[in-house]
Amino acid sequence: MNICFYFQVHQPYRLRTYSVFDIGQSKNYFDDEKNKEIMLKVAKKCYLPTNKLILDLIKKHKGAFKVAFSISGVALQQFEECAPEVLASFQELAKTGCVEFLSETYYHSLAYLYSKEEFEEQVKLHKKKIKKLFNQDPIIFRHTELIYNNELANYVEKMGYKGILAEGADHVLGWRSPNYVYTPKGTSKIKLLLKNYKLSDDVAFRFGDKSWKEHPLTVEKFATWVEQNEGDSINLFMDYETFGEHQWEHTGIFEFIKHLPEEILKRNIGFKFPSELLIFEPKAELDVHNFMSWADVERDLSAWLGNKIQESAINELYMIEESVKKLKDEKLLEDWRKLTTSDHFYYMCTKWFNDGDVHKYFNPYDSPYDAFITYMNILNDMIIRIKMKQGLKVSPNFKISEHSSSEIRT
Amino acid sequence: MRVLMFGWEFPPFYSGGLGTACYGLTKGLSHHNVKVTFVMPKGPDTVKSDFVKLLVADKAFKNHNFRIKKIDSILTPYLNSQTYNEKFQDYSLMLKKQSTELLYGKNMFEEVYRFSEQAKLIALSEEFDVIHAHDWMTYMAGIKAKKVSGKPLVVHMHATEFDRTGGNGINQYVYDIEKRGMHEADKVCAVSNYTKSMVVQHYGVPPEKVEVVHNAVEFSDRQIYRIEKTDKVVLFLGRITLQKGPEYFVEAAKKVMDRDPNVKFVVVGSGDMEPQMIEHAASLGIANRMLFAGFLTGEDVNKAYQMADIYVMPSVSEPFGITPLEAMKSGTPVIISKQSGVSEVIQNCLKVDFWDVDDIANKILSLLHYETLHQTLKHHGTIEVDKFNWDIPAEKCLRIYNELVR
Numbered sequence: 046m047n048i049c050f051y052f053q054v055h056q057p058y059r060l061r062t063y064s065v066f067d068i069g070q071s072k073n074y075f076d077d078e079k080n081k082e083i084m085l086k087v088a089k090k091c092y093l094p095t096n097k098l099i100l101d102l103i104k105k106h107k108g109a110f111k112v113a114f115s116i117s118g119v120a121l122q123q124f125e126e127c128a129p130e131v132l133a134s135f136q137e138l139a140k141t142g143c144v145e146f147l148s149e150t151y152y153h154s155l156a157y158l159y160s161k162e163e164f165e166e167q168v169k170l171h172k173k174k175i176k177k178l179f180n181q182d183p184i185i186f187r188h189t190e191l192i193y194n195n196e197l198a199n200y201v202e203k204m205g206y207k208g209i210l211a212e213g214a215d216h217v218l219g220w221r222s223p224n225y226v227y228t229p230k231g232t233s234k235i236k237l238l239l240k241n242y243k244l245s246d247d248v249a250f251r252f253g254d255k256s257w258k259e260h261p262l263t264v265e266k267f268a269t270w271v272e273q274n275e276g277d278s279i280n281l282f283m284d285y286e287t288f289g290e291h292q293w294e295h296t297g298i299f300e301f302i303k304h305l306p307e308e309i310l311k312r313n314i315g316f317k318f319p320s321e322l323l324i325f326e327p328k329a330e331l332d333v334h335n336f337m338s339w340a341d342v343e344r345d346l347s348a349w350l351g352n353k354i355q356e357s358a359i360n361e362l363y364m365i366e367e368s369v370k371k372l373k374d375e376k377l378l379e380d381w382r383k384l385t386t387s388d389h390f391y392y393m394c395t396k397w398f399n400d401g402d403v404h405k406y407f408n409p410y411d412s413p414y415d416a417f418i419t420y421m422n423i424l425n426d427m428i429i430r431i432k433m434k435q436g437l438k439v440s441p442n443f444k445i446s447e448h449s450s451s452e453i454r455t
Numbered sequence: 456m457r458v459l460m461f462g463w464e465f466p467p468f469y470s471g472g473l474g475t476a477c478y479g480l481t482k483g484l485s486h487h488n489v490k491v492t493f494v495m496p497k498g499p500d501t502v503k504s505d506f507v508k509l510l511v512a513d514k515a516f517k518n519h520n521f522r523i524k525k526i527d528s529i530l531t532p533y534l535n536s537q538t539y540n541e542k543f544q545d546y547s548l549m550l551k552k553q554s555t556e557l558l559y560g561k562n563m564f565e566e567v568y569r570f571s572e573q574a575k576l577i578a579l580s581e582e583f584d585v586i587h588a589h590d591w592m593t594y595m596a597g598i599k600a601k602k603v604s605g606k607p608l609v610v611h612m613h614a615t616e617f618d619r620t621g622g623n624g625i626n627q628y629v630y631d632i633e634k635r636g637m638h639e640a641d642k643v644c645a646v647s648n649y650t651k652s653m654v655v656q657h658y659g660v661p662p663e664k665v666e667v668v669h670n671a672v673e674f675s676d677r678q679i680y681r682i683e684k685t686d687k688v689v690l691f692l693g694r695i696t697l698q699k700g701p702e703y704f705v706e707a708a709k710k711v712m713d714r715d716p717n718v719k720f721v722v723v724g725s726g727d728m729e730p731q732m733i734e735h736a737a738s739l740g741i742a743n744r745m746l747f748a749g750f751l752t753g754e755d756v757n758k759a760y761q762m763a764d765i766y767v768m769p770s771v772s773e774p775f776g777i778t779p780l781e782a783m784k785s786g787t788p789v790i791i792s793k794q795s796g797v798s799e800v801i802q803n804c805l806k807v808d809f810w811d812v813d814d815i816a817n818k819i820l821s822l823l824h825y826e827t828l829h830q831t832l833k834h835h836g837t838i839e840v841d842k843f844n845w846d847i848p849a850e851k852c853l854r855i856y857n858e859l860v861r
Binding site: 064065066352353354356357395411412415417418421422444445446447 | 714802805813814816817818821824825827828830831
């Protein structure tokens with residue numbers, strides 16, 4: 046038995062409040078101040094102390110403890126812009142040889158669902174960034190929010206990836222265990238690694254919950270649970286912000302992680318990279334026709350594309366892709382790409398009225414409707430920029446609309 | 456549990472928010488087998504027997520749980536000294552004609568005192584476990600009832616003097632009664648967290664003494680109208696007073712019209728700021744697209760909600776605010792002030808700071824031009840308002856009574 050840790054690191058470029066009256070003024074779309082503030086806060090509470098802790102653990106266990114990261118391009122870019130010490134600490138981790146980096150879309154986007162061309166470009170951009178900053182060539186792919194289906198596995202196999210991550214969702218696995226390697230339906234070589242969501246969420250969601258019957262979770266208890274599992278590897282996939290941000294320091298999360306490797310290794314259980322799991326023989330073929338993800342109880346796409354405002358906004362975004370690219374304006378293209386980040390659609394989710402405090406906690410807006418208004422106002426502004434660059438006339442009484450994209454040249 | 460309640464006449468005879476809340480709460484309590492003796496002021500011009508008959512016929516009540524006691528008085532919840540005097544003059548004339556003896560107080564405060572003396576007599580003759588008084592005009596009555604009976608008193612804050620005046624020109628007498636009522640009470644109910652914080656901040660009431668009991672709303676089947684119109688309509692509906700923020704509506708209207716001239720703004724209601732608002736609209740040059748429809752009642756109100764594409768409630772200070780729920784029920788998306796209690800309990804709406812005219816205009820324009828947003832709010836809003844139910848606040852009140860009686 047092995048444990049495979051993968052941590053997701055991501056911070057979006059949040060938008061500034063953009064009013065109807067700002068349309069046509071081409072103001073900055075992004076709330077630089079707030080993004081910096083959040084980055085510094087999370088750096089202090091999570092990234093810096095956890096990186097330090099992991100570095101110490103790697104040194105202490107001399108190669109026996111290892112972890113994988115998937116860091117979105119927009120997070121890396123924000124480290125460079127306002128928290129270089131965080132980037133340096135990740136680079137230091139990379140040098141130990143005990144850290145593996147995974148591939149994803151640079152902008153943490155849903156491009157795969159709307160534009161395969163954009164998807165490939167964003168993956169390439171991310172690959173380049175990882176190579177440049179950490180000198181690694183990832184061979185494992187993980188899609189934004191662990192979104193996954195057969196078609197995606199086939200697609201990234203063709204792109205050259207040897208492994209892909211996904212949620213070990215009950216509705217897909219049934220009686221089968223997530224602790225084995227699987228073959229995605231229709232593929233030949235690529236292997237599917239599934240998240241053990243029970244054990245992952247024990248740490249990521251339930252750790253500090255005093256009403257949970259297993260609280261407090263000790264390393265001994267957790268290691269025993271791991272031992273009781275059968276299979277090749279328990280894949281513990283979670284947001285890196287679990288440490289110090291979702292689970293605050295006072296819950297004892299840092300102490301937990303500090304002592305976990307020792308307790309695990311004591312029981313002859315090893316730590317592995319995702320790429321090291323590729324040696325295991327696949328247990329079976331897994332057929333996942335519909336998209337699944339790691340979000341909410343539904344484990345589907347409904348957190349980003351579950352209502353009409355989300356659909357309308359994302360459709361309009363991809364309607365202008367071609368025009369944006371044809372103009373060969375770097376700033377415009379980067380602005381557009383920053384708008385592809387999945388978080389913008391997550392903020393428009395209306396499900397959080399019922400469940401998911403998680404949505405509420407991470408939402409910079411008062412309501413999903415405010416998120417939509419700001420987003421659409423920005424798209425309207427971008428469309429005016431495009432029109433002007435295309436040499437089209439922009440009347441001072443231009444119409445505000447959900448379908449302004451129809452007015453530009455394709 | 457037996458409650459002696461000092462409240463206000465119910466709809467349809469009285470249609471203000473306070474009467475509606477008293478009606479809903481009493482009905483909810485009757486479902487929890489609480490026996491309510493409901494004491495209310497009753498003027499000479501209201502139809503005497505119909506009200507009780509109506510209640511008897513109202514299947515919502517378990518009638519054996521409910522009795523009414525009336526005190527002859529011309530108090531109504533939204534009076535101020537000036538409007539009281541006007542009303543008093545009217546009645547004096549009317550009663551002189553009938554050569555009936557004049558029994559009302561010469562001014563509002565005298566009338567409040569007279570009402571409380573009458574209440575004392577009722578308290579002496581009735582059997583009950585708890586006293587519950589709604590808004591300041593009945594607080595004196597509640598205090599006296601507590602004195603003569605020794606029973607615990609709950610006072611219910613539906614609005615504070617700060618809400619009514621926007622903090623300017625607080626009537627000291629009213630403020631003092633509110634304060635005294637809350638301090639002598641054993642528990643204070645506030646209709647929202649917003650009101651609770653006002654009560655704690657401005658009246659020095661300890662927060663642990665104040666319990667938030669959000670209002671509810673229940674709808675009867677309403678008639679659906681087919682309204683034909685060419686322009687989009689944005690609606691304001693409420694008293695045209697400082698508290699309701701009509702000037703922010705007018706100013707937002709101007710900003711919207713500068714961007715989109717094909718919109719009509721309709722103001723339904725009356726109040727002391729009406730002439731000023733009409734003038735303001737004229738001076739902004741938008742008088743031709745801003746209609747002042749006056750005070751409407753009953754089905755006309757319903758029609759107004761249905762005709763509107765957007766309802767705006769820019770209140771400066773709104774303890775609760777039931778009108779947005781009425782609008783949502785009619786399928787009209789709402790923009791409401793964050794300085795309102797109702798904003799704590801609904802999600803499928805747009806929220807603004809009342810003073811942020813740019814944001815109000817931004818949201819009006821967004822709703823007018825992003826049709827998916829309009830549809831989504833309409834859809835979710837209609838569903839959301841149906842979750843309200845007076846049994847929930849009634850249950851909360853019952854819990855409060857039980858704690859006090861124990």
